Amino acid sequence: MKTIAEINQRIANGSVVVLTAEEMVRLVRAEGPAAAARTVDVVTTGTFGPMCSSGVYLNLGHSRPRIKAGGGSCTINNVPCYTGFAAVDVMLGATALPEDDPRNRDYPGEFRYGGGHVIHDLVAGREVTLTVRGYGTDCYPRRELTTRIKLSQVNEAVLFNPRNAYQNYNVAVNLSDRTLHTYLGVLRPNMGNANYCSAGQLSPLLKDPHYRTIGVGTKIFLGGGIGYVAWSGTQHNP
Structure with a gap:
C-alpha cells in the first residue's frame, strides 16, 4: 500500500499516475480494485450539481459610521439575508427570494433571481447592491446603508451548506394524470419523463456507502476552494 508521503514524492518528481474518477471506474472494472490501486496514485474526483440546502455567511466589515445589521434587515441585490447574528454577520440562503x-x-412561477444567483454574482467578482437597516444604538448610530460591494471587499465569506450530497435522492417521476412543477423540473403525467440529479457512479456517498473514508473533518473541494465536512448533513439517517 502506498503512503501519502510516497505519492507526494511521485508528484514532486513527475512520475505520479493520475486518473479521473471516470477513468478509474473503467480501470477497476477491467483489472479489479487491487491492481488499479497498485497502478494509480491520484484520482481526481470533482463533480458538479445543484443543491438547494446551500448558503454563504458573510462578515461585511464595518461602515463609517457603524451600523448594526443584527436585529435589523439586510438585502443583497434585493434578496433578503438572515441578520439574527452580530453587528455585521449575515447569512444568505441559496433559495432566498x-x-x-x-x-x-x-x-408556474419563473423564479428569475434569488440567493443562488447572488452567490454566483459574488463569486464571479460582480458588484452587488447591499442594503442594511438597523435600529441604531450608541455604538452603532447609523440606521440605513446602501452601497455597492464586491466579494473582495467583504471581511469574510464562507460557503456553508447544511446538506450537499445524497445517497438516495436521484430520480423523480410523476404517476398522476396532471403535469407537476417540482424543484426537479417539470414532470409529465403518467411517467412521461424522469428527472434526476446525481453524480451517479462518481457520487462520493454512493461510492462509500458505509462512510469508511468520508466523515467529520474530511477535506474536500467546494466551490473551487478547500473545504471540510463539518457534520452529517441535514436529514442524514444512517
Whole structure:
C-alpha cells in the first residue's frame, strides 16, 4: 500500500499516475480494485450539481459610521439575508427570494433571481447592491446603508451548506394524470419523463456507502476552494 508521503514524492518528481474518477471506474472494472490501486496514485474526483440546502455567511466589515445589521434587515441585490447574528454577520440562503418576487402567483412561477444567483454574482467578482437597516444604538448610530460591494471587499465569506450530497435522492417521476412543477423540473403525467440529479457512479456517498473514508473533518473541494465536512448533513439517517 502506498503512503501519502510516497505519492507526494511521485508528484514532486513527475512520475505520479493520475486518473479521473471516470477513468478509474473503467480501470477497476477491467483489472479489479487491487491492481488499479497498485497502478494509480491520484484520482481526481470533482463533480458538479445543484443543491438547494446551500448558503454563504458573510462578515461585511464595518461602515463609517457603524451600523448594526443584527436585529435589523439586510438585502443583497434585493434578496433578503438572515441578520439574527452580530453587528455585521449575515447569512444568505441559496433559495432566498426578493420580497417582490411573484413566486407562484402566476403559476408556474419563473423564479428569475434569488440567493443562488447572488452567490454566483459574488463569486464571479460582480458588484452587488447591499442594503442594511438597523435600529441604531450608541455604538452603532447609523440606521440605513446602501452601497455597492464586491466579494473582495467583504471581511469574510464562507460557503456553508447544511446538506450537499445524497445517497438516495436521484430520480423523480410523476404517476398522476396532471403535469407537476417540482424543484426537479417539470414532470409529465403518467411517467412521461424522469428527472434526476446525481453524480451517479462518481457520487462520493454512493461510492462509500458505509462512510469508511468520508466523515467529520474530511477535506474536500467546494466551490473551487478547500473545504471540510463539518457534520452529517441535514436529514442524514444512517
